Structure formats: structure tokens, C-alpha cells
Amino acid sequence: MPSNSDLKKAGLKTTLPRLKILRILENSSVRHMTAEDVYKTLLDSGEEIGLATVYRVLTQFETARLVIRHNFEGGRSVFELNDEGHHDHIVCSECGEVFEFCDRTIEERQRWVSDQAGFVLDGHSLYLYGACEGMRKSGKCSINKRKLPTILSKAGRD
Amino acid sequence: MPSNSDLKKAGLKTTLPRLKILRILENSSVRHMTAEDVYKTLLDSGEEIGLATVYRVLTQFETARLVIRHNFEGGRSVFELNDEGHHDHIVCSECGEVFEFCDRTIEERQRWVSDQAGFVLDGHSLYLYGACEGMRKSGKCSINKRKLPTILSKAGRD
DNA sequence: ATCGTTATTGCGAATAATTATCAGTGACGT
């Protein structure tokens, strides 16, 4: 879990807005948030922080690798705390719920493909889209929104 | 390669704007184009087609599965003719060049992961980012921009 | 602790990409 000292390490002053935004990302029940989500959460807590600041800070956090930015379908950015190891995402197109997973076979194979192509791999983004069980059966998403399950393949995380 | 009759099949009238946009996607030397790219190409050819129409038509083409929409980093959509089989992309972060590939192992594994998560998969996006051979060695990209190489794993395409 | 420098913030305006509105036009079945 990123801490205050990570801000300094990244050359960022430890200001109140940055600390508050970091805390929201850490404590939110929703793991993937848009800038607007963060902003609204701040407003609900009675904090006085401008939307532009939220955008700025999130971008700084991304540069400092404290958060990861995703561009899911639809184009708008969502941010996720970079606290656990690397993982990919499977998103329900119906209800928008997000599963996380990390599959060693896929990870290895990506490197193999890069080698074949003469590339030195330095990042990737993988998003699977589909309909989750809950939406298919009952039309209601059954996923516990609080704790996202992580599927790790036999070999564990990368 | 999509043809005029594919428009009818998709329930779209074969109008001049649609045919022209389709032709541009087929004949362009650049495989991945933004709506703006298509619009400018039209203007350069002296065609009188509104930007809004380009957006509309591209979205219709996407729905009809004549084109594929990608959301690369940065958020703006790029469109690609859906003429060959499915493939993923490996992008050089240095020179922006795009390789295409299709790896059966990854494809299969994605389906496996979806099953585990209780999802019915219906799409995915996979982008690998790295440095291509040419950029690492000579600082110049050696990839022939016209014809993108396709790496197919042993089993051939999906 | 106080002070000064300089990064940071908040606000509102600006931009970029895309979508909506709507009156006029053209494709297509009859």
C-alpha cells in the first residue's frame, strides 16, 4: 500500500489534497474510480478540492506509479491503486463490474510473442469483456462489490 | 474484404458517404485511422462529407462488424477494417509502429480464464508495448509501414 | 517559530473528441 513517504520519493510535496486523494483510493469500496468518482467522494466528505486538482494529482500519481490508469471501453480513464502485484482485468459489459486475474501462461506467452517480433516488452494491457454469471442468469450482478476476487493461475502471480 | 453488399446485410443503405468511407479504409496506407484521419482524407480527395457523418458511419460499421474500434492509450478511438481474422497488436513505444499477431495459446487461455470467472467472453483487447528491434539498434524503425507482418503461432489463426 | 521561495491549488475558461438536433436530401421498393 502506497504511503505518504511515496509522495516525497516521487518528488511530490505531501499536501493535503494529495493525501486525501490517496486515502480515498486506499479506502474506497470501489477499486476502479474515475477522476469524477474521486471528486464526488471528496465532496461527499465535505472536502473542498477542485476537480482540476483531482485530475492533476491522479496524473502525477500515475507518473509516480502509485496508481495505474486504465482506458476501458468508452474512453474515459479509470484509476486503480498500484498496491498489489500486476494483474489484468475482465469486465462485465452489462453491469460494468470488474474482476481481476493474473494468468502466468498468458504472461509468458506475451513475452514469447514479443521475442518473435524482435521487441523488448515493457508493458501491456489486457482487458477481457463479456457477461458475468449474475447478469446472464438473474439480470442482477451478484459480484460482491467490496472485495474483488482474484483468479491466480496455478503458478501464482507473476 | 468487406464489400458493398455487406452494407445491405447490415441493414444499411448503400449511400455514397458510406461507400467512400469504406473505400478509404480499404485503400489507405495507414491501417489504423481516427475519425478525423478519415475525414481529412475525404477532404483531400475533394469529397464533401461532414465530420459528424464520418463518426456516425464508423460507429455503424463497428456495430455491423465491418470495422473494429480500438482505444489505444490516450483515449481517442482508432478504426481498423475488419478484413482479416482476429489479431492483437504490439506497438513500439518509440516509433509508434504497430505489429499484428495472433497467438492461439493466448486466445485459448483467455477463454479459460473467462470460464473460471463465470463469464461468457465476447471480446477482448490486448496491446503489448515495447521497443522494436530497429529502434533499439539504429534508432530508426525498420518496419515497412505499408505491409504489417502478421505473426501466427503454430496453430494458425483462431 | 518566522520568512521567503516556489510548488501547488482552485476557479473558470479553453480545448478536444464525440454526440445530438433538425431541416433538407437521396435511396429504394412499389
Next chain:
DNA sequence: ACGTCACTGATAATTATTCGCAATAACGAT
């Protein structure tokens, strides 16, 4: 050839995000 209705073009509207700038607050030096 005709009438209907999907389609188009121009423009306004939206959405997401960034910019510009004056006011403010961190943090090191005194």
C-alpha cells in the same frame, strides 16, 4: 416516377480533460 423514411450536413451541445493565473500553502533556511 413517387412517396416514404433512413440518411446527411451544419451547427449546437456534451463530455472529459487540460490550461492560465492569482491566491495559497509546504518546506528549507534563518
